Amino acid sequence: MLSTRFNQTCFALVDCNNFFVSCERIFNPRLINKPTIVLSSNDGCVVARSNEAKLLGIKMGQPYFQIEKLCRQNHVHIFSSNFELYGDISKRVMTTLFDFCLDSEIYSIDEAFLRLDKMSINVVEYAKKIKETIWKNIGIPVSIGIAPTKTLAKMASHLAKQNLTSGIYDLRSENAREIILQTFPVEEIWGIGKQTATQLHYSKIHMTSQLCATPSTYLKKRFGVMMMRIINELNGISCLSLEEVHSVKNIMCSRSFGKPVTTLSDLLEAVSTYCANACKKARLQKIKAQGICVYLRTSLFNKTKPFYSASDQKILLLPSNDTVLITTIAHDLLKKLFKSNYDYQKVGVILLNLIDENIKQNDLFENKNNDDNKILMNLLDVMNEQWGKKSLFLAAEGTQKLWSVKSARRSPRYTTQWNELLLVL
DNA sequence: GCTGGATTCCACC
DNA sequence: CTAACGGGTGGAATCCAGC
Numbered sequence: 001m002l003s004t005r006f007n008q009t010c011f012a013l014v015d016c017n018n019f020f021v022s023c024e025r026i027f028n029p030r031l032i033n034k035p036t037i038v039l040s041s042n043d044g045c046v047v048a049r050s051n052e053a054k055l056l057g058i059k060m061g062q063p064y065f066q067i068e069k070l071c072r073q074n075h076v077h078i079f080s081s082n083f084e085l086y087g088d089i090s091k092r093v094m095t096t097l098f099d100f101c102l103d104s105e106i107y108s109i110d111e112a113f114l115r116l117d118k119m120s121i122n123v124v125e126y127a128k129k130i131k132e133t134i135w136k137n138i139g140i141p142v143s144i145g146i147a148p149t150k151t152l153a154k155m156a157s158h159l160a161k162q163n164l165t166s167g168i169y170d171l172r173s174e175n176a177r178e179i180i181l182q183t184f185p186v187e188e189i190w191g192i193g194k195q196t197a198t199q200l201h202y203s204k205i206h207m208t209s210q211l212c213a214t215p216s217t218y219l220k221k222r223f224g225v226m227m228m229r230i231i232n233e234l235n236g237i238s239c240l241s242l243e244e245v246h247s248v249k250n251i252m253c254s255r256s257f258g259k260p261v262t263t264l265s266d267l268l269e270a271v272s273t274y275c276a277n278a279c280k281k282a283r284l285q286k287i288k289a290q291g292i293c294v295y296l297r298t299s300l301f302n303k304t305k306p307f308y309s310a311s312d313q314k315i316l317l318l319p320s321n322d323t324v325l326i327t328t329i330a331h332d333l334l335k336k337l338f339k340s341n342y343d344y345q346k347v348g349v350i351l352l353n354l355i356d357e358n359i360k361q362n363d364l365f366e367n368k369n370n371d372d373n374k375i376l377m378n379l380l381d382v383m384n385e386q387w388g389k390k391s392l393f394l395a396a397e398g399t400q401k402l403w404s405v406k407s408a409r410r411s412p413r414y415t416t417q418w419n420e421l422l423l424v425l
Numbered sequence: 426g427c428t429g430g431a432t433t434c435c436a437c438c
Numbered sequence: 439c440t441a442a443c444g445g446g447t448g449g450a451a452t453c454c455a456g457c
Contacts, residue, residue, distance in 0.1 A: 019438095040444040047438090047444075063443040081444085108438045108447095193436045224450070226435090252446060301443060348445090 009238040010117035013153040017141045019110035020048035026139040036077040080410040088415040105242040147171040150240045151233035154190040181208040253278040254348025257403045269398035274349040279323040288319035289351035294333040299345040310337045322373040
């Protein structure tokens, strides 16, 4: 007889360990057991650390310039983000997980929830098999947390990471939970962030067990409905189910500049580039924007220069994913927002209220249909697929891109670019 | 007061 | 030599105008 109660829900959270670093290691085995980090775009902050790098005290999200010296002294291997590579490896991991369990939800680039209670299996044995398969076939180490709710499964995966030998942690037994909750800090609970944690500490609530013992009327009044959901989940009552594949509502594209930008022409180039990326993404998903928002701002951190931030949006007469149209509108918006004599750090474009491209809502006053540029856009996408990214683009994007991001240490895109395949010499 | 829409806050990876 | 800090998502709470 299995220890689980009849009818009890059971979720597994499969989480890739140090995901971006693990991806780099697949193609560069010399990195194994060496301190290694991956930087955010623009080589700004640390977004992934190997265990060795964690031991050196390098923090998640830490700005790189603060640890540059430490890295040099300890021969830390440093990489710029290589999202094409990570996305491709992620796809392989998720496909493998779907083979094990169709009832699953991709939660992020490196995590997925599986619903296991409807399968007649020994859950822990099954988890072991999943872990071994992903390691053997893809070369990515994962941790797996098992529990009756998603929030507890998240907690279990945390604990699984501390247990390096098995990498699996089972929190289905109520007795086991009772002990664990006494030493699990509230700030590590899924859904409780920095602000909430600070307030909890202020109310002398530090450990999860203390949180669960706090009267729910008080918690609801002070922290809202989200907190009630968290408490229920911690008590083993499942409130969060696997989510449907949610349709995207907005697409945002923005980057910080490699160095401050002051001229309107550079900003227009950048905005054009982001429009092209966003529209391409929309066409790929077969959706159209009903509005577009443009924003720009100076650095949040530079206290010596004046701060400026602005945004504006325009509703489209007809939904569109046409790069030419969207870029034209974005240019108009940006020209209105632009003020000279500022050091700009970032501009961004957001396609708003996306809807299925097949939904046609003919405008009463505009008789023509809005497929004008469909053929051109299709051509653009096909050419760029065939001849490589950015073979064909609008002149407005510019060719120099003096503003573009820093990405000095990116590894080759081994799996997605023919000319960057791994060479065996 | 009530409503819906816009904006801000918070959290996550 | 100095200055240097991501890019997305989504949901809830809150604000505010118009009734």
